[in-house]
Amino acid sequence: MEPKAVLVTGAGSGIGSGIAEVLAARGWRVAVNDVDPVLAADTAAELGGPERAVALSGDIGTEPEAIVARAAALLGGRLDALVNNAGIHRRAPLADVAADDLDAVYRVNLRAVVLASQAALRQFRSSGMSGAIVNVSSIAALTPQMGVGLYTATKAGVSAFTAQAAVEWGPFGVRVNAVAPGMVRTAMAEAVYADAELHERRRAMVPLGRIGHPHDIGTAVAFLLSDDASYVTGQTIVVDGGFTNVLIDLLPHPGAPHHDATTTLAHR
Ligand SMILES: NC(=O)c1ccc[n+]([C@@H]2O[C@H](COP(=O)([O-])OP(=O)(O)OC[C@H]3O[C@@H](n4cnc5c(N)ncnc54)[C@H](O)[C@@H]3O)[C@@H](O)[C@H]2O)c1
Numbered sequence: 159m160e161p162k163a164v165l166v167t168g169a170g171s172g173i174g175s176g177i178a179e180v181l182a183a184r185g186w187r188v189a190v191n192d193v194d195p196v197l198a199a200d201t202a203a204e205l206g207g208p209e210r211a212v213a214l215s216g217d218i219g220t221e222p223e224a225i226v227a228r229a230a231a232l233l234g235g236r237l238d239a240l241v242n243n244a245g246i247h248r249r250a251p252l253a254d255v256a257a258d259d260l261d262a263v264y265r266v267n268l269r270a271v272v273l274a275s276q277a278a279l280r281q282f283r284s285s286g287m288s289g290a291i292v293n294v295s296s297i298a299a300l301t302p303q304m305g306v307g308l309y310t311a312t313k314a315g316v317s318a319f320t321a322q323a324a325v326e327w328g329p330f331g332v333r334v335n336a337v338a339p340g341m342v343r344t345a346m347a348e349a350v351y352a353d354a355e356l357h358e359r360r361r362a363m364v365p366l367g368r369i370g371h372p373h374d375i376g377t378a379v380a381f382l383l384s385d386d387a388s389y390v391t392g393q394t395i396v397v398d399g400g401f402t403n404v405l406i407d408l409l410p411h412p413g414a415p416h417h418d419a420t421t422t423l424a425h426r
Pocket residue numbers: 167168169170171172173174191192193194197216217218219220243244245246266294295296297338339340341342343344345346347
């Protein structure tokens with residue numbers, strides 16, 4: 159049987175390459191999109207070459223529809239699924255977010271997700287196939303994060319878009335879900351994890367006792383794209399090792415010597 163075909167955006171490194179690796183290992187043929195052509199080519203080659211993966215360089219923020227069309231062409235006229243993974247940060251206090259940064263984050267994190275999904279829907283419908291879309295949101299969609307400008311709002315938008323698209327596109331046989339990663343070690347947050355003490359203090363706050371790996375997100379995406387999830391749509395699945403459920407435990411309480419979060423958790 160011909161392998162199913164998927165486009166993963168921002169798949170040249172980090173979480174996107176983890177998603178691409180898991181999907182390729184499970185028999186998908188993957189279009190590896192990245193704005194960095196070298197990263198796209200290297201990842202596609204590592205996945206096993208043209209039988210398993212094709213490189214597709216391009217900026218999803220500026221040409222989302224063209225990238226989806228090129229993916230379908232490269233994958234032999236077939237597209238069964240889309241993973242909207244590419245996302246960027248522009249750190250700034252909310253009071254000072256510059257209009258250019260606001261536009262840049264909005265274009266990649268939300269506008270491209272909507273336009274690429276519309277283009278994928280057109281591909282699914284023109285080939286008469288059902289399809290599945292998974293968007294990469296964030297735990298920042300559920301709880302604010304200081305100093306990240308528009309990032310939190312765009313990720314909440316991704317989860318809201320996911321739910322709305324599921325309602326509107328369900329009748330076409332298209333499922334739309336999201337994953338909300340917690341802390342995952344990638345280039346996006348490497349400055350934190352390169353510091354051994356910071357890494358340890360963050361690790362200690364995760365009930366499952368470790369920082370996430372891109373493969374942890376890849377396996378959740380693979381589930382949502384699979385037939386095992388054929389009755390799941392409109393959901394944002396949190397993949398964070400349990401981290402977002404410890405927030406109330408971070409409150410100072412008797413028995414915890416001071417307000418340091420790591421110490422508080424250690425005294426639970
Ligand atoms: N790392 C985390 O802890 C974390 C947590 C929650 C959510 N996320 C989300 O996961 C996704 C991936 O994050 P990551 O940590 O792997 O990021 P990363 O910065 O490590 O990697 C992102 C990849 O996307 C590519 N990219 C960036 N802009 C692009 C564009 N316009 N078009 C095509 N490719 C582009 C980059 O070149 C890079 O290869 C993002 O949506 C991010 O918001 C990450």
